[in-house]
Amino acid sequence: MAEPELQLVARRIRSFPDFPIPGVLFRDISPLLKDPDSFRASIRLLASHLKSTHGGKIDYIAGEWPG
Known part of the structure; x- marks a missing residue:
């Protein structure tokens, strides 16, 4: 399950070399x-x-939806 989620996240992060x-x-x-x-x-x-x-x-993580 983690690999498809990791790919989804990675596709949404843009990289800008040499900035700033x-x-x-x-x-x-x-x-x-x-x-x-x-x-x-x-x-x-x-x-x-x-x-x-x-x-x-860890009991709770802010932003995590139980389930």
């Missing part, structure tokens, strides 16, 4: 925030990552 200065890669997440499905997927991926790296000791 040479050597910086700017990542624009505004398209991700505008799309409810990809935003929901990003929250699920973040929640899953945090729960797995913290031994399940």
Whole structure:
């Protein structure tokens, strides 16, 4: 399940090399925030990552919808 969600999120993040200065890669997440499905997927991926790296000791994550 994580791979299709990861691809959905990755497609919504735009990259701008050398912005605002040479050597910086700017990542624009505004398209991700505008799309409810990809935003929901990003929250699920973040929640899953945090729960797995913290031994399940996280009770709530703001923005996560139970289920």
